Amino acid sequence: VLEAELEALQEGPTPLSAADDDHQGSQPQTGGARGQRCAAWYPFKSKMELVGSLIMGHTHSLISRSVYSKIRAILTSCNVNLPAWATIQASRKRIRTLLDSQISYSSSPFGTPTFALRPQTLIAQDLANPLIAKEVDFYPESSDGTHIYKFSQSTKWLKGLEPAHQPQMCEVKGKHFYLLEPVQLDSSAVVIPFFFFMHQSTLNARCLEITGDILTQDGLGVTIKICKSISFDDAGLSSIAVGQFDRDFSEILLGDGLYLIDQCGGQMLESNGIAAQDVVIPIPNPWRAKAKGWIIRHVPITLYADDTSGNISKQFNNHVSFFFTLSGLPPHLSNQEYNCHFLSTSNVATVLEISEQIVNDINMVTEGFTAYDCSLRKPVLVTSVVLCFLADSPMHAEVTNTPNPGASNHPCRMCKLSVEKKKMRKSLPYVRQFIQCPNPPRRWLSTIYDTYRLFEIAMTISIAQYKVYSTSLGVKDAINTRFVTEAPKNRAVKEQMGKLDLNCPSQLYNPFLRLQGFDGVKDTPVEVLHVVLLGIVKYLARDDIGKLTAKQKAIVAACLNSLDTSGLNWVCVNGTYLIKHIRSIVGRHFKQFLQAAPFIFMDFVTPERRQIWLALCNLTPLIFQTKISNMSTYIADLRRHINLFVYLLIQSNAQWINKPKIHMLLHLPESIERFGPASLFSTEEFESYNGVLRQASIHSNRQLPGRDMAVTFDNYATLKFVVSGGIIYNASTGQTATGSEEVQKVFSTNFPLQWAMGYNHLTATLVETDKYPFPLTSTMKDSDKQAAPAEFTATHPASLISQVKHLGKNVVGKAHSLWSLTTGQQAKYYIKVQGFELDNIDPHYQMRVLSMTASFAVVHTSNVLGTINLQHNCHRHKCPVEATGHARVERKDTGPAIPTVRHCKVDDMIINLASLSNAELHCIISDLPMRRIQPSDWVTCVREGYSTWAKLPNAPEDEETEDDSNNKSLEEEVHS
Known part of the structure; x- marks a missing residue:
């Protein structure tokens, strides 16, 4: 293999020199013909290097070395010389180095090696990617409880984050204003902002006005004292558009002409009414010093973990993997594979072993890191927090230190549903407890405390008592349990436990216990x-x-x-x-x-x-x-x-x-x-990514699968970043560069390549409502053609009337055909519909009946609310199943005939309330009464x-x- 690779290297382009690898974040030198060719395809050495990298594949399109060699040999016969496999691999490594994209290595508490991509690198690439940065929400949005469809409108982001993990600042007229710093408004009032949020496309702040009750003055200066733990909905706060902010804390003058910051001693107090328990809040906000004059971008993430097979065969090769998406992206973008980021995988380490490294990285991200924001065209400080963690029930249980729900006496991670012994499940008290939700909720802090307490019991009393209390409390830390149970039998485990207990005791426990901003009870939503x-x-x-x-x-x-x-x-x-x-x-x-x-x-x-x-x-x-x-x-x-x-x-x-x-x-x-x-925290988008993970697995050498797959996904991340026009930022020099225009054109003008990389340009940009309808390319059978409606020919004799499509979909009225009425350069679209009447509620289906009428109408498309699904009332008319249909195989009708329902009286229809599409419209039209379950009904x-x-x-x-x-x-x- 080595000899063949050396031969391939000799046949390929000139090997890369150290100078060639050192781009230092700027465009390459263009001196000479070779330099000009490099510049034309930067950061690739040549056009063929880019082509070879694309052919080698990514996500679903990965190919093996042998297939690549075959393609290379075929193209050589056409006088197209692709670089050798090793040359492309070297090119990919060079570009990863250029983008400072590294594979992190770590060893779990049990010595299992794990490899991961750094979340800060992936987030930084998204902010520097023009296809993504412009679409990200950096502030939560208050929608007044209406029209909610994205994570930035979530209650947690708006109201549930701890002060340290909220968006910390905003920029107004070139000035930076921070939370928990006094601000003077245009009206001269002085307020303290506690929350930043968007409302009706305007950035606002929830502010507390500084009045005589808050600011007191004595001979030594002034004291600012605020209440402890002020919530978003606190009656003392008011919403103020940040456009009204005028002076920051350093510019505010008191009535005697002295500066407020000097008189208050650079601090204010947070009080619960007991002076001895007052907490000092520094002014300015510590984040101001961290930012060093840069804007701070707040970028929460949605974290996901799952186990999937790394084999195509039926043999299950279990891989535990972590992925994430940016919570600030709207769902039509976050659901695309292009915006799903791989972090780590292993077929030997458990979910908690892998998460040791990931939690450490995310906690570092929470403290802030440097990135380049292409929407601002300047560097920024980025902070992040895990908005929610998605997984299936067993994975959620392991991450939240609760037992596997299927076999547990404490089957719920969110409340204290429990039974002392399994046989006691079959009892009236447990049945009542099971259905009378909410039971007393679990508390994440209590789970953390119980976890530490259990380890102390194991060390000071006995392992037997550890197990008894673990079962009784419904708390089970997989890392801690393994140490406690294996240490008496395995000397190496016992020694490792002693070392960790002495030097790094936190590694004896579930890493998620120390994940900043994470609540294992509330932030693991029902999937x-x-x-x-x-x-x-x-x-x-x-x-x-x-x-x-x-x-x-x-x-x-x-x-x-x-x-x-x-x-x-x-x-x-x-x-x-x-x-x-x-x-x-x-x-x-x-x-x-x-x-x-x-x-x-x-x-x-x-x-x-x-x-x-x-x-x-x-x-x-x-x-x-x-x-x-x-x-x-x-x-x-x-x-x-x-x-x-x-x-x-x-x-x-x-x-x-x-x-x-x-x-x-x-x-x-x-x-x-x-x-x-619920669609926002459903794992469907991530589950569909399992196929990509499986492709990466089968194309690894199986010797270091965790590292190989991390490299594969890193190659994909850097390639899509470069061809998408991402801005390459060198933090040490401040220089920026992008892939050449030719490189970007390969992606921007090539829709099949975009789809191969998981990017769908059709759904990436939502069409504004006032742009509908617009014509699509379609063909129509001669048998579907109809005469123009009389309403058109009578009132618009000089207009161009053309039939766009023959329709047969069932809506409130059955749409027979769609028409365009063109006057000059303007086209208006109309639908010819046959009306239906709402009837009674069918007793069998318990859904609304629709009856077809003989009336027709032509309506403008702007009057159409949407489509609903109707089904025939087969039960009432006893529609028979007869062998009258034909199976369609290879695009041909085949025999013998297959069973098909023959509908009788086809104008009797039922509104299908089970439809998952446009469910709200189905409910509005059906207008069915809803049975309410009373407390006495639960007894029965x-x-x-x-x-x-x-x-x-x-x-x-x-x-x-x-x-x-x-x-x-x-x-x-x-x-x-």
């Missing part, structure tokens, strides 16, 4: 992919489909194949596959099944189970809503729907309490109130559900109650 789709929906679907006969399954599959998918955001579904493989389908399949469930198999379940399914189908559109119009109304509706579903489920059989995910559903409103729509629910359960035999003591809490299948991971 709806695993809790709802791969939890509740999976449980019910497997249970009910599994009970069907082969004939019934064929009918359900036929109904699924005949489903009208218009307005559901998916084109078609393979019903036969879904039903046959119901036990191994993935998240997106469960989404499809859920939206179809009321119309495909309600005739085959009991009336009791039908009510449960209908309640679930009414609940899930609320859960997966991507935008919340009114938070208070939404949370009230969500709680009512959750209560109804849990009520019906537990009433049918209280044995469902053995599924902790049912209980976690009750905590979902808390997570949404804190962070926004518990009694009847427990009575049913009591008739069943007891489960074995060691039975795992959560069927997917330990080993998830590969199919469940790759859902996208």
